[in-house]
Amino acid sequence: MRVMAQMAMVMNLDKCIGCHTCSVTCKQAWTNRSGVEYVWFNNVESRPGQGYPRTYEDQQQWQGGWVRTRSGRLKPRSGGRVKKLFSIFANPKLPSMQDYYEPWTYDYEHLLTAPAGGDIPVARPKSLLTGADTKIRWSANWDDSLAGGNEIAAGDPVLRQVSDRVREEYENAFLFFLPRICEHCLNPSCAASCPSGAIYKRSEDGIVLVDQDRCRGWRMCVTGCPYKKVYFNHRTGKAEKCTFCFPRIEIGQPTICSETCVGRLRYLGLMLYDADAVAAAAAVKDEHDLYAAQRSVFLDPHDPAVVAAARQADIPDDWIEAAQRSPIWDLIMRYEVALPLHPEYRTMPMVWYIPPLSPVVDVLRDTGHDGEDMGNLFGAVDALRIPLEYLAGLFTAGDTAPVRAVLNRLAAMRAYQRRINLGEPRDESIAAAVGMTGAQMDDMYRLLAIAKYDERYVIPAAHAEDAHRLEQLGTECSLDYEGGPGMGGGGPYGQGPFGESSGTPAPIQVETFHMLRERQTSDSFTDPGDEPRRVNLLNWDGKGRPAGLFPPRRDTSTGGAGIDEPGVIDTDGSAR
Amino acid sequence: MNVLLWVVYPYLAIAIMVGGLIWRYRYDKFGWTTRSSQLYESAVLRWGSPMFHFGILMVLIGHVGGLLVPKSWTEAVGITEHTYHLMAVFIGTVAGFCTLIGMAILIARRRLTGPVFAATTKNDKAMYAVLAAVIVIGLWSTLRANVVGDGYDYRETISPWFRSLFYLSPDPEIMAGVPVGFQIHIVSAFALFAFWPFTRLVHAFSAPVGYLTRPYVPYRSRDTRPGLRPARPGWEGPPTAPSAQHKPRRTRR
Ligand code: SF4
Ligand code: SF4
Numbered sequence: 001m002r003v004m005a006q007m008a009m010v011m012n013l014d015k016c017i018g019c020h021t022c023s024v025t026c027k028q029a030w031t032n033r034s035g036v037e038y039v040w041f042n043n044v045e046s047r048p049g050q051g052y053p054r055t056y057e058d059q060q061q062w063q064g065g066w067v068r069t070r071s072g073r074l075k076p077r078s079g080g081r082v083k084k085l086f087s088i089f090a091n092p093k094l095p096s097m098q099d100y101y102e103p104w105t106y107d108y109e110h111l112l113t114a115p116a117g118g119d120i121p122v123a124r125p126k127s128l129l130t131g132a133d134t135k136i137r138w139s140a141n142w143d144d145s146l147a148g149g150n151e152i153a154a155g156d157p158v159l160r161q162v163s164d165r166v167r168e169e170y171e172n173a174f175l176f177f178l179p180r181i182c183e184h185c186l187n188p189s190c191a192a193s194c195p196s197g198a199i200y201k202r203s204e205d206g207i208v209l210v211d212q213d214r215c216r217g218w219r220m221c222v223t224g225c226p227y228k229k230v231y232f233n234h235r236t237g238k239a240e241k242c243t244f245c246f247p248r249i250e251i252g253q254p255t256i257c258s259e260t261c262v263g264r265l266r267y268l269g270l271m272l273y274d275a276d277a278v279a280a281a282a283a284v285k286d287e288h289d290l291y292a293a294q295r296s297v298f299l300d301p302h303d304p305a306v307v308a309a310a311r312q313a314d315i316p317d318d319w320i321e322a323a324q325r326s327p328i329w330d331l332i333m334r335y336e337v338a339l340p341l342h343p344e345y346r347t348m349p350m351v352w353y354i355p356p357l358s359p360v361v362d363v364l365r366d367t368g369h370d371g372e373d374m375g376n377l378f379g380a381v382d383a384l385r386i387p388l389e390y391l392a393g394l395f396t397a398g399d400t401a402p403v404r405a406v407l408n409r410l411a412a413m414r415a416y417q418r419r420i421n422l423g424e425p426r427d428e429s430i431a432a433a434v435g436m437t438g439a440q441m442d443d444m445y446r447l448l449a450i451a452k453y454d455e456r457y458v459i460p461a462a463h464a465e466d467a468h469r470l471e472q473l474g475t476e477c478s479l480d481y482e483g484g485p486g487m488g489g490g491g492p493y494g495q496g497p498f499g500e501s502s503g504t505p506a507p508i509q510v511e512t513f514h515m516l517r518e519r520q521t522s523d524s525f526t527d528p529g530d531e532p533r534r535v536n537l538l539n540w541d542g543k544g545r546p547a548g549l550f551p552p553r554r555d556t557s558t559g560g561a562g563i564d565e566p567g568v569i570d571t572d573g574s575a576r
Numbered sequence: 577m578n579v580l581l582w583v584v585y586p587y588l589a590i591a592i593m594v595g596g597l598i599w600r601y602r603y604d605k606f607g608w609t610t611r612s613s614q615l616y617e618s619a620v621l622r623w624g625s626p627m628f629h630f631g632i633l634m635v636l637i638g639h640v641g642g643l644l645v646p647k648s649w650t651e652a653v654g655i656t657e658h659t660y661h662l663m664a665v666f667i668g669t670v671a672g673f674c675t676l677i678g679m680a681i682l683i684a685r686r687r688l689t690g691p692v693f694a695a696t697t698k699n700d701k702a703m704y705a706v707l708a709a710v711i712v713i714g715l716w717s718t719l720r721a722n723v724v725g726d727g728y729d730y731r732e733t734i735s736p737w738f739r740s741l742f743y744l745s746p747d748p749e750i751m752a753g754v755p756v757g758f759q760i761h762i763v764s765a766f767a768l769f770a771f772w773p774f775t776r777l778v779h780a781f782s783a784p785v786g787y788l789t790r791p792y793v794p795y796r797s798r799d800t801r802p803g804l805r806p807a808r809p810g811w812e813g814p815p816t817a818p819s820a821q822h823k824p825r826r827t828r829r
Binding site for chain 2: 076081082084085088089090091092094096097127129130131132187188191192194195196197199200201202203204205211212213214215216217218219232234235236237238250462
């Protein structure tokens with residue numbers, strides 16, 4: 001047994017309202033630079049729908065993840081080491097920009113500079129790749145909330161697999177949102193595909209990162225990841241991916257997407273697992289067994305033998321304790337309501353989902369039934385084949401039994417709690433029907449419905465002796481790093497000598513400094529060197545206004561510019 | 577003049593290349609990349625890029641064989657000059673044209689595809705010019721010597737000179753008699769070497785052969801550099817207080 005710790009996330013899909021706040025704040029923190037305009041480390045997909053990049057789940061086409069060879073071992077679906085090296089000059093399975101979408105902006109400048117005339121000026125869309133006029137044809141959430149209807153949704157690879165009855169039954173359509181980030185897999189095929197060995201899994205917390213200094217731009221990881229959560233920065237020529245907001249996690253803060261989630265549906269915590277068991281579990285023969293196999297590698301942090309082994313493996317005591325309080329452990333192992341996304345890719349993903357009961361409840365309600373009656377719900381879970389099979393296609397490689405069990409538990413919780421709400425006595429039989437006790441029902445309800453911040457996010461900070469450096473060196477001048485403004489260098493700002501952003505990367509706090517100072521000084525709309533003006537939410541704690549996101553408040557008492565002076569836009573609606 | 581061209585200049589070029597590579601590796605690891613443009617355009621790249629790269633690899637092997645392996649060695653294993661020559665000219669021409677056509681496709685693509693052209697720097701353009709010059713002149717002088725003339729045995733002249741560079745006793749006199757085409761080819765090739773570290777060509781030096789032997793998933797310990805700031809060479813950060821709970825971890829595998 002080799003114990004390792006893994007930061008993991010669970011999302012409760014019933015609560016996602018599809019507001020995209022998580023995507024936007026993530027973008028502000030990590031991908032608001034040129035070269036990654038098209039990149040969303042966090043994206044929210046409408047299901048059924050094609051996803052982003054479109055149809056990424058069709059592994060026949062995109063060749064992501066692992067396959068089990070006849071000898072029972074795993075190899076990347078897109079080919080082993082030798083084949084990878086031979087296709088290195090032109091990756092045959094790389095999604096093109098059009099599969100994501102061509103990033104664009106609008107010619108806002110024109111609104112201000114257009115000569116007076118009869119027509120109202122319009123801001124035309126401009127491609128961020130070429131600067132030329134463009135037509136907007138697709139985006140990261142083009143089919144949001146089933147926009148585009150049957151035509152686009154029918155391209156959903158999961159839906160296609162599920163059933164051909166779908167077309168007829170489309171009137172009974174269901175809709176839910178699926179927020180996705182990198183899965184920080186236990187068996188990451190992105191790392192396995194990287195010829196340079198630049199993608200690694202951190203041994204402390206399992207976060208999968210790209211070493212920007214070692215990435216050479218071979219772009220095999222993009223193909224390797226079945227979730228398409230590694231992206232190629234087309235300006236720096238390096239791969240970038242979701243970082244699980246590691247600078248925040250290290251000081252005990254939740255990721256930006258979790259922090260800002262409107263539905264408060266994300267849970268963060270540690271899982272202990274047996275690293276020696278991963279390879280065998282990922283290679284079980286029957287895809288339907290993968291869900292159980294992955295659960296079997298998790299180690300019970302309450303088990304004294306596991307605790308001893310964890311200490312042996314240099315896992316600090318406060319981490320072990322955090323693993324014991326982990327909401328992730330409870331949702332996956334205790335209540336068994338969280339499921340992995342696409343276990344059939346065999347990467348052992350670590351962002352799990354509580355499947356939504358809402359498609360079932362909605363149908364019941366729409367047909368005039370009581371959507372909180374347990375009998376009705378249980379019956380409906382079984383009768384509504386398409387949502388059930390669809391969810392199974394997402395979460396259990398098509399095996400409907402575990403999905404049905406989860407939905408039944410959620411349905412039972414609903415019925416059980418309704419009685420309490422109505423002041424009726426608790427009904428243990430409801431809990432017993434799904435193999436739980438009333439007390440467990442209460443605990444699960446508490447965790448799912450009313451858990452507070454520090455119950456949803458149980459994140460052990462990195463150690464005190466590290467705190468000084470992790471707090472972004474607040475006590476040192478952060479600008480006198482080599483090549484920085486304090487040293488009189490140009491560094492990565494503007495055009496480096498060898499193309500965009502060459503030179504050593506800038507520390508995050510320095511970027512913020514530049515951003516604050518210069519963000520509003522440029523007029524052009526396609527500006528590769530926009531780094532100094534970006535807003536970074538990475539240090540934002542969720543309180544107050546993030547620095548630099550809004551222009552400074554204008555103080556009316558000091559006079560200020562007249563209303564007819566150009567270029568003053570009041571975005572925060574403050575008193576003027 | 578001969579000394580300048582065939583002794584000083586090559587050494588200078590090699591020194592710039594080696595020094596430049598070291599300097600760039602230290603200063604600009606982040607900029608060390610292929611800067612692939614496949615995301616913008618894939619259909620043409622799929623033909624041009626493998627053609628060019630496999631072609632140039634074959635050309636490289638040919639050059640290593642022709643320049644570094646002394647003629648006496650091949651003759652010792654029974655390959656006559658005639659056989660060798662036929663083989664070299666044949667394979668070399670195929671590889672050369674492969675490279676040339678691949679490069680033509682790539683350059684045309686670079687010019688004609690909007691986003692790719694927009695991502696092309698001045699440095700890239702200069703690099704393409706030098707690289708194209710080296711390849712075209714090399715191919716042209718080989719063809720001229722073999723098709724128009726009756727072959728030129730560079731293994732009697734250029735190869736010994738090239739090897740003598742490595743023995744540190746270069747002999748510029750041999751080079752004086754070499755046909756002008758080859759001379760230009762060599763001079764421009766050394767210019768390319770000197771330019772190399774400062775272009776995107778550096779990616780050739782990170783050919784990922786280690787991939788063949790390493791385990792699929794690398795594990796690494798959390799970065800020990802102080803915070804998110806880049807480490808200063810020669811300074812490992814402030815001393816940290818020893819602590820019972822924070823033993824240094826071993827990096828697994
Ligand atoms: S989901 Fe993340 S860790 Fe898993 S293969 Fe993709 S990029 Fe790698
Ligand atoms: S912020 Fe929360 S509720 Fe909104 S889309 Fe993201 S995950 Fe869903």
